[in-house]
Amino acid sequence: MSHPVDVHPEDLFDREQAGTLTADERRRLNSHTFQCAACALVRTAVRDFAAQRNPAPGDDALIARLSGEALGRAATIASGTISPALRTTYTGTQPRRRRSWAVGAIVLFAATGATASFWSVRGAIVQRLLTTAPAETVAPAAVEPKVPIARAKTAPPAPVVEQPAPVAEEAEPTPVVVTPIAPPPIAAPRARAPELVNVPPPVLAPAADELFAAANEARRRGDPQKSFELYTELSRRYPGTREETTSRVLLGRLLLDRGGDPTQALGLFTRYLDESPGGTLAEEARLGRALALTRLGSAKEERQAWQQLLAFHPNSIHAERARKRLDELH
Amino acid sequence: MLKVVDGGKPEAQEQPPRIDPLADLALRARQGEEGAMRDLLRAIGQPLLAAVRAIAGRGSPDVEDIAQETMVAFVQALPAFRGECSVMHYASRIAVRTAMAARRRRLARETRADALEGDAPASERYAASPGEEAWVARRRDLLRSLLDELPPVQADTFALRIALGYSMQEVADATGAPINTVRSRVRLAKEALRRRIEEDPTLAELLGGEI
Numbered sequence: 001m002s003h004p005v006d007v008h009p010e011d012l013f014d015r016e017q018a019g020t021l022t023a024d025e026r027r028r029l030n031s032h033t034f035q036c037a038a039c040a041l042v043r044t045a046v047r048d049f050a051a052q053r054n055p056a057p058g059d060d061a062l063i064a065r066l067s068g069e070a071l072g073r074a075a076t077i078a079s080g081t082i083s084p085a086l087r088t089t090y091t092g093t094q095p096r097r098r099r100s101w102a103v104g105a106i107v108l109f110a111a112t113g114a115t116a117s118f119w120s121v122r123g124a125i126v127q128r129l130l131t132t133a134p135a136e137t138v139a140p141a142a143v144e145p146k147v148p149i150a151r152a153k154t155a156p157p158a159p160v161v162e163q164p165a166p167v168a169e170e171a172e173p174t175p176v177v178v179t180p181i182a183p184p185p186i187a188a189p190r191a192r193a194p195e196l197v198n199v200p201p202p203v204l205a206p207a208a209d210e211l212f213a214a215a216n217e218a219r220r221r222g223d224p225q226k227s228f229e230l231y232t233e234l235s236r237r238y239p240g241t242r243e244e245t246t247s248r249v250l251l252g253r254l255l256l257d258r259g260g261d262p263t264q265a266l267g268l269f270t271r272y273l274d275e276s277p278g279g280t281l282a283e284e285a286r287l288g289r290a291l292a293l294t295r296l297g298s299a300k301e302e303r304q305a306w307q308q309l310l311a312f313h314p315n316s317i318h319a320e321r322a323r324k325r326l327d328e329l330h
Numbered sequence: 331m332l333k334v335v336d337g338g339k340p341e342a343q344e345q346p347p348r349i350d351p352l353a354d355l356a357l358r359a360r361q362g363e364e365g366a367m368r369d370l371l372r373a374i375g376q377p378l379l380a381a382v383r384a385i386a387g388r389g390s391p392d393v394e395d396i397a398q399e400t401m402v403a404f405v406q407a408l409p410a411f412r413g414e415c416s417v418m419h420y421a422s423r424i425a426v427r428t429a430m431a432a433r434r435r436r437l438a439r440e441t442r443a444d445a446l447e448g449d450a451p452a453s454e455r456y457a458a459s460p461g462e463e464a465w466v467a468r469r470r471d472l473l474r475s476l477l478d479e480l481p482p483v484q485a486d487t488f489a490l491r492i493a494l495g496y497s498m499q500e501v502a503d504a505t506g507a508p509i510n511t512v513r514s515r516v517r518l519a520k521e522a523l524r525r526r527i528e529e530d531p532t533l534a535e536l537l538g539g540e541i
Contacts, residue, residue, distance in 0.1 A: 008520055010513060014497040038524040042492055045469045049493045052388045052470070053380035063375030066394065067368055070401030209495075240351045240418070241377070242500070274349045275416075278499050 008032070008039050017046070018246050018281055019216035054207040208234060212243035219250065228254050248272040249281040252288045262295035283313045290322070303329045352417035360408055367408075371401055374421040378404075381422050384493035385429035385474070392432055400428040419504035422496075426489045434478055476523055487512055488519040 012029040015021045021029065033040040206214070215230035231251040238244045252268035255261060269288040276282060286309040293302035306322040306329075313319070350356075352373055358366035382397045383390075390396075404424050411420055473492055477485045483505075490496045490504055498516070502509040 008517060010498050010516060014499075017495060017497065036520075036524070037527045038520040041469060041472070041523065041527065042520065045473050046492055046495055048466045048470050049384045049473075050495055051466075052384045053494070055376060055380070056388075059376060059379060062394070062397075063372055063379065066398045066401055067371035067375060070371060070398050070405065071368060073398070074402050074405040242496075276499070279497070 008036065013039075013043065013046075016043075019212070019219075019250070020281065020284070050209050054210070055205075205237065208238040208241045208243040211237065212247060215247065215250070219254070224254055224258055228258075245272060245275055245279070246281060249285045249288060252292070253284065256288060256291055256295070262292040266292035266296070283309070283316055283318075286312060287316075287318050290325070294325070299329055350413070350416045350418075353413065356408065356411065356417045360411070367405060370417070371404070374404070374418060375401075377418055378421050378425045381425035381494055382429045385426055385477075385489060386433055387470070387474070392436060396429050396432045397425075399432065400425045403428050414506050415503040419500065422494060423486065423490065423504045426486060426494070430477060430485060430489065433474065437478065472526070473523070476519070476526060480519055480522060483507075484515045484519045484522075487515040491516055 009029060009032050012021065012025055012032075015025060016029060029043075033043055211230055211234040215227050215234060218224075218227035218230060228251065231247045231254070234247050235244050235251070248268040249272050252265040252272075255265040255268070266289060269285040269292065272279065272285045273282060273289070279285075286305065290302060290305035290309055293305050296302075303326060306326050309316060309322050310319055310326075316322070352370065355366055355370045355373065359370045378400055379393075379397050382393055382400060386392055386396055400421075404421050407420075407424060411417070415423075477489055477493075480488060486505060487501055487507075490501045491498075496504065498509055498512055501507075501516075502512045505512065507515075
């Protein structure tokens with residue numbers, strides 16, 4: 001195995017990941033990986049690892065459970081460094097109420113001593129307060145033993161209901177697991193999941209990378225309608241993911257190429273640049289903004305967009321086109 | 331708004347601000363707003379779990395423990411978050427570090443136990459897998475074992491790049507390192523990988539037939 005190649009074409013790997021390799025770039029990348037065993041292995045392994053990252057059935061429930069347990073552990077570990085409000089969030093405890101219980105117990109204790117004869121008939125009640133009040137002053141999380149994490153503090157897992165709802169919309173976690181440290185509900189109560197007996201068979205939604213790959217594949221094989229649908233579904237299901245961010249540019253370009261709404265395309269390109277001004281597709285996004293503004297007939301903004309393309313990407317293959325258009329706009 | 335200067339380069343300080351969809355939630359969580367930390371953990375949960383699965387192995391019995399450990403670490407690290415990268419990248423980096431540390435601990439335990447039993451540790455037990463599965467597992471295992479051996483900063487960078495599929499810019503954002511430093515770290519990691527392949531004739535032969 002010979003390895004004369006020292007400069008690994010990381011930018012080409014990025015573009016392959018983003019699904020934007022040109023035919024020439026693919027040839028260059030293939031040529032490099034033919035000679036460089038490390039890059040060849042990495043190129044394949046990236047796909048292998050992507051499969052490892054796919055969501056699994058029950059992930060929403062698992063995340064909900066782990067979040068609750070982690071908050072409890074964090075509060076236990078770092079109680080001295082967490083604000084009282086945050087500690088309440090972690091543990092669900094009510095310090096003021098606990099203090100009032102303790103004060104009440106002390107007052108009752110004093111009253112018991114001073115007027116023992118009168119209160120003798122209430123002795124049983126006082127005794128109960130004296131024994132129960134201290135127990136209620138202990139936050140549940142504080143007495144949690146430091147035992148192996150994750151499964152140690154959980155109740156036996158309740159049946160997990162797999163919802164066909166999108167991940168981004170956060171499946172209802174209520175029927176999943178009850179932990180001793182779970183805080184009271186914070187948000188408004190949500191509708192409970194349907195009873196297990198009425199639940200249809202679980203349907204696993206496609207993962208973000210699967211949707212992204214399918215959309216790219218549809219685009220490459222010349223099916224813009226399908227590609228458009230898949231990119232749209234990706235943005236609906238997985239907002240904020242790397243795949244969704246990247247798909248904004250691809251979706252915007254599809255809109256422009258198919259005579260779609262330039263305002264919508266402009267918004268997609270702009271949102272991509274807002275989040276990834278130096279991203280892999282920043283050049284395409286800046287070009288897309290300029291083209292969308294051309295369609296919209298907004299000369300001033302279009303000029304700025306072409307200028308930005310030239311400023312950020314002076315060696316762009318679109319530089320000549322940008323200069324020509326700027327001349328026309330003048 | 332961007333302003334273009336004579337040299338054709340934009341003024342650095344006038345680059346459009348990056349908008350992190352989780353920034354507001356993270357701020358409220360830091361300020362102790364009730365429920366914000368819980369919402370934040372749920373928001374980062376899936377990518378965090380994905381990162382842990384990639385590093386530890388999807389079938390690893392430690393995935394849940396590591397994921398929870400990562401969430402605890404994230405809660406504790408949030409006060410130190412300065413917004414130099416996205417919250418998601420920050421969480422992913424913590425996940426990678428936590429998972430790699432857990433993996434090293436597990437390997438150390440396995441090595442000690444196997445030394446007593448005369449066995450060799452294998453994190454994915456790929457020898458027991460058939461066909462393509464075995465190949466895929468072996469490739470992942472090779473890269474994970476390489477991560478165990480690399481200097482920490484290189485390992486962080488390479489894990490984000492390979493196991494999480496980050497672009498170079500995303501790695502730079504997540505690690506807070508200049509992109510040229512990231513390039514250098516990736517290059518060094520690949521050189522180490524190349525040496526590993528060359529030093530193992532069986533591996534070289536097998537990979538030669540596979541890729």
